[in-house]
Amino acid sequence: MNDVALALRQVRYTNRSFWRNPTVAFFTFLLPLIFLVILNALLGNDSGQLQGGEAELKYFYIPSMVALSIINACYTSLVMTISIARDDGVLKRVRGTPLPGGAYLFGRVIHTILIALLLVAIIVTFGAVFYGVEVPVKTMPALIVTVVVGAAAFSALGLALASVTPNAEAAPAIANATILPVLFISDVFVRLDDPPRWLDILGDIFPVKHLSEACQAAFNPFQTGWGFEWLDLAIVAAWGLFGVVLAFRYFSWYPRE
Amino acid sequence: METAIEARGLHKSYGDLEALKGVDLTVRQGEVLCLLGPNGAGKTTTVEILEGHRNYDGGDVAVLGYDPATGDRGFRARIGIVLQNAGVERFLTVEEVIELYRGYYPHPRPLDELLSIVGLQEKRQSLVRRLSGGQVRRLDMALALAGDPDLLFLDEPTSGFDPEARRGAWEMIAGLRDLGKTVLLTTHYMEEAERLSDRLAVIVEGRIVAEGTVESLRQGQAGTVISFRNPAAELPEPLRTSAHVENGRLIVETDNPTPLLHELTGWAVSSGIELEELRVASTSLEDIYLKLVGSTPERARP
Numbered sequence: 317m318n319d320v321a322l323a324l325r326q327v328r329y330t331n332r333s334f335w336r337n338p339t340v341a342f343f344t345f346l347l348p349l350i351f352l353v354i355l356n357a358l359l360g361n362d363s364g365q366l367q368g369g370e371a372e373l374k375y376f377y378i379p380s381m382v383a384l385s386i387i388n389a390c391y392t393s394l395v396m397t398i399s400i401a402r403d404d405g406v407l408k409r410v411r412g413t414p415l416p417g418g419a420y421l422f423g424r425v426i427h428t429i430l431i432a433l434l435l436v437a438i439i440v441t442f443g444a445v446f447y448g449v450e451v452p453v454k455t456m457p458a459l460i461v462t463v464v465v466g467a468a469a470f471s472a473l474g475l476a477l478a479s480v481t482p483n484a485e486a487a488p489a490i491a492n493a494t495i496l497p498v499l500f501i502s503d504v505f506v507r508l509d510d511p512p513r514w515l516d517i518l519g520d521i522f523p524v525k526h527l528s529e530a531c532q533a534a535f536n537p538f539q540t541g542w543g544f545e546w547l548d549l550a551i552v553a554a555w556g557l558f559g560v561v562l563a564f565r566y567f568s569w570y571p572r573e
Numbered sequence: 574m575e576t577a578i579e580a581r582g583l584h585k586s587y588g589d590l591e592a593l594k595g596v597d598l599t600v601r602q603g604e605v606l607c608l609l610g611p612n613g614a615g616k617t618t619t620v621e622i623l624e625g626h627r628n629y630d631g632g633d634v635a636v637l638g639y640d641p642a643t644g645d646r647g648f649r650a651r652i653g654i655v656l657q658n659a660g661v662e663r664f665l666t667v668e669e670v671i672e673l674y675r676g677y678y679p680h681p682r683p684l685d686e687l688l689s690i691v692g693l694q695e696k697r698q699s700l701v702r703r704l705s706g707g708q709v710r711r712l713d714m715a716l717a718l719a720g721d722p723d724l725l726f727l728d729e730p731t732s733g734f735d736p737e738a739r740r741g742a743w744e745m746i747a748g749l750r751d752l753g754k755t756v757l758l759t760t761h762y763m764e765e766a767e768r769l770s771d772r773l774a775v776i777v778e779g780r781i782v783a784e785g786t787v788e789s790l791r792q793g794q795a796g797t798v799i800s801f802r803n804p805a806a807e808l809p810e811p812l813r814t815s816a817h818v819e820n821g822r823l824i825v826e827t828d829n830p831t832p833l834l835h836e837l838t839g840w841a842v843s844s845g846i847e848l849e850e851l852r853v854a855s856t857s858l859e860d861i862y863l864k865l866v867g868s869t870p871e872r873a874r875p
Binding site: 317322325329332333334336337401404405406408409411412413414415416570 | 624625626646647649650652654656658659660661662663664665669673674676677678679700716720
């Protein structure tokens with residue numbers, strides 16, 4: 317079998333495992349939906365300034381929860397599952413077989429990207445059925461590209477962070493501590509109408525705001541184009557490459573001693 | 574005979590701690606070699622270097638002709654490893670995990686054969702997370718054998734087993750030798766070492782201090798141990814000086830048991846003393862091992 321076939325085989329088995337662990341599957345899918353319901357209930361019918369004009373904020377919250385889903389399914393969950401697999405010795409065992417490490421990790425990443433796509437499909441459907449935010453047709457290619465680029469980049473960052481987590485117990489705290497503050501300054505939970513300049517700049521540095529903005533473009537009711545936000549996507553992709561480099565340099569298959 | 578593992582002058586340090594101070598070890602093809610040593614002696618470090626899980630600082634190593642530190646897929650395809658604490662995907666069934674691992678190797682053993690070697694046919698549909706500790710260890714063995722390896726590393730394969738499960742595992746490991754596999758085994762159980770291994774190597778403080786068959790290690794040691802419960806009366810000379818007390822038992826080691834027993838029992842009968850729990854045995858591997866690692870029991874004058 318060549319390496320790609322081995323990686324795809326890994327995806328199949330990872331997927332089977334994933335759905336058999338109901339708590340993980342449940343919360344991966346439920347968490348963004350809970351946020352979506354709460355945020356829409358609180359603010360969804362208020363109006364706000366979007367790119368191009370005034371609109372109800374549900375047009376903001378659906379795409380921002382799409383961004384959150386991607387981050388939750390890829391970044392947070394990979395940091396945790398990889399840290400657990402390392403502590404349990406699953407990674408060490410795999411390392412002792414002829415399976416190339418890259419094929420194993422690539423399989424994990426492909427799987428999380430597929431989960432992210434499914435999760436986004438659920439959010440978009442949910443938004444259309446319950447909130448009347450119609451499924452974007454013209455901007456659908458842009459949305460799919462955004463989700464794939466975002467999922468790949470945040471998976472790479474997840475692997476990078478998993479490279480430095482000391483153990484599985486610390487992984488959730490580290491994952492949350494690194495992502496939550498960034499989420500708050502990145503147009504995800506709160507819309508930044510007129511943020512302090514330093515906060516604005518800080519948000520521009522990290523990839524979350526760019527991912528969120530690329531998602532917003534696909535749902536913006538004033539959107540007239542195809543919705544590709546190339547600059548945002550490029551910045552997200554650059555962060556992803558940075559993650560790949562870090563993971564290559566620091567990834568460890570062995571529990572820390 | 575060809576060698577499966579050849580290590581010369583293996584060195585490894587962790588910071589200031591010199592874990593391996595020049596380990597020399599040879600494992601011949603088709604033999605079961607047991608590596609013994611106290612915790613912290615460098616056993617795990619040695620084995621992990623040979624498995625390719627750890628780098629070494631100096632020396633020469635060849636495992637199946639490969640340098641394990643740079644060992645590529647060809648090397649990993651020919652070894653099987655049973656680690657002490659290695660997890661398995663918990664939400665897959667036994668046969669799914671074995672299938673998954675079979676797929677990693679160019680020439681895997683058939684699934685049914687693996688299940689029957691380790692005796693998990695009944696559990697093939699069970700999720701790994703529902704298996705008992707002993708069953709997981711058997712699955713470990715099945716995964717290590719999945720690629721039909723030439724060389725197996727078994728790191729304390731029966732720790733935590735009940736006596737019956739241990740017997741089963743011993744049969745399985747003995748069966749591996751019959752399949753022509755080379756096995757490097759580590760264990761804390763002397764009975765296991767004696768029963769399974771063709772040769773033994775003892776590592777102490779980062780060096781191999783003895784290597785050979787149980788018989789060859791026994792040479793140079795007193796061949797027989799006579800022991801009995803420490804009597805109230807004082808032993809006559811020269812018995813008194815050659816004996817020591819351990820756990821309330823008097824122990825005499827000797828190469829000439831017959832005259833010594835004659836003298837001992839003669840003294841006991843004439844003094845009207847019963848030698849309670851009198852035992853005469855050839856020196857056990859445990860005795861030899863304890864001597865080698867230097868933790869000789871405290872000697873006390875009876």
